[in-house]
Amino acid sequence: MRKMIGKAGHVAALATALFLASCSSGSNTPPAKRHDFTIGWSIYAGWMPWPYAQQAGIVKKWADKYGIKIDVVQVNDYVESVNQYNAGKFDGVAVTNMDALTIPAAGGKDTSAIIVGDYSDGNDGVLLKGADKLAAIKGRQVYLVELSVSHYLLARALDTVGMKPSDVRTVNTSDADIVGAFGSPDVTAAVAWNPQLSVMKALPNTHQVFSSADIPGEILDLMVVDTKTLNANPDLGKALAGIWYETVALLKRQDAQGQAARAAMAKLAGTDTATFERQLATTHLYDTPKAAVAATTAPALVTTMTRVRDFSFQRGLFKGAASADAVGIAFPGKRTLGDAQHVTLRFDDRYMALAADGKL
Incomplete structure (x- = not known):
């Protein structure tokens, strides 16, 4: 997935990802604490809360709370948005579980999935x-x-x-x-x-x-962030979680405010409200942080990612890897799939949990 127009170019994108990773992963210098951050997104029903939040001032509200600035940037091509994240032009990006694994993670870029936003439920x-x-x-x-x-x-x-x-x-x-x-x-x-x-x-x-x-729960849509940047700037994760859950709560409301928000999101997606509503109907949003934490900590996620990584390896998307275990995937509770010494994809539920506990 994940835009309404495209997710193609995977092989070329992966080659680019591997090259970029080889160029950018040589430095072990930890990122410094920062003030300005950029998040990339592309058009897809489950990701429209991000641009709406920026338009409605919700991004600024949460960024101001933590004394930072967040710019939410649209990229017209989905794969290009992931490539730009890979190249370090974005600090985070909206991406599927499969593409997070096969592009940045397989290319060596340590990436944390901090928001499990939805899964395709018929899209x-x-x-x-x-x-x-x-x-x-x-x-x-x-x-x-x-x-x-x-x-x-x-x-x-x-x-x-x-x-x-x-x-x-x-x-x-x-x-x-x-x-x-x-x-x-x-x-x-x-x-x-x-x-x-x-x-x-x-x-x-x-x-x-x-x-x-x-296959509910298998095609997941995520917000991922560069792990080193996140570790140096945990307030970025807190702000993103606050933005997401406030906006999704508004999206789900059935009153006039909710209707207005969905209409605005449809317009940002370049479609009409009725079409957007139909696409939302086949998008299972984890609309509360509690539901997202439950999905992220469930054993089913390990099963899903095992299937995804095995498929990806069999199709040659782990370039140069001798086995599907070459790319390590970490889950909450210190569970690891694959090489625990080479973890480059992490499902990190800390920020969703803070939202669930009302501690943002």
Whole structure:
């Protein structure tokens, strides 16, 4: 995921990430305490609280509380936003769990996921023409953005019906082209995300046979921050948590203020309120810090990240790694997946927990 227009270019992005990491990770000098920070985001329903918070003054409110300044910056291309974070142009970025692992973490940039914001609960789906059962996908060409969460969703779907990746042939298709490609009579299978997914589902004789709602909690949307920067500036984590939960609480309200906030977010996303509301309906927001902490500390997250890292390794996204264990992933409670001496992705629930306890 994670913008309404694209998450492609993964292989090129990873190559860039590895190069940038090799250039930037040589210094062991700890970051100094700082005043100004920049956070990157791209358009996706679950991330629209960030630009709205800046527009509404919520970012400034929380930054002022901690005596810092935070600039929330839009990047039109999702992968480019992650690359800019990787290059040190951003201190944090809105990213999926898979991309946090395969771009900065696999490239050697120590990254902390401080907010687990939501999971896709139907925003991503597998479509077939002329069949309403997933088993009918066998032998078909499947159009998707290869090496993206669409590819991961396909692999998980195939698992559920006892198929292997070799039972289908994927055709790499950009998110910008997938709607047009699926409109061709010769194309009978595809994996896509919203809003393209909703357009494609409306085509005649088309059926959604699997979606991210069938693997709840696996395609996660995060706010990640450079770990060294965070450790030197914990007030950044506190401010970001305060911003997020205040804004999401407003987003969920059903009164006039909530409606106005959702309308403003829709406008910032370049869509209408009704479309934005439909996308929110297939986005499971962890709208309270307590719910987010529970999700982050649950054993299910380790299971999910095991699946994600195994898929990523098998597809060659851990360049030069001898095994999936090469990239260490840390979880609350001192749990570690993979190489505990080379942890570069950390699920850090401290700031969500402070919000849950009312201690921000």
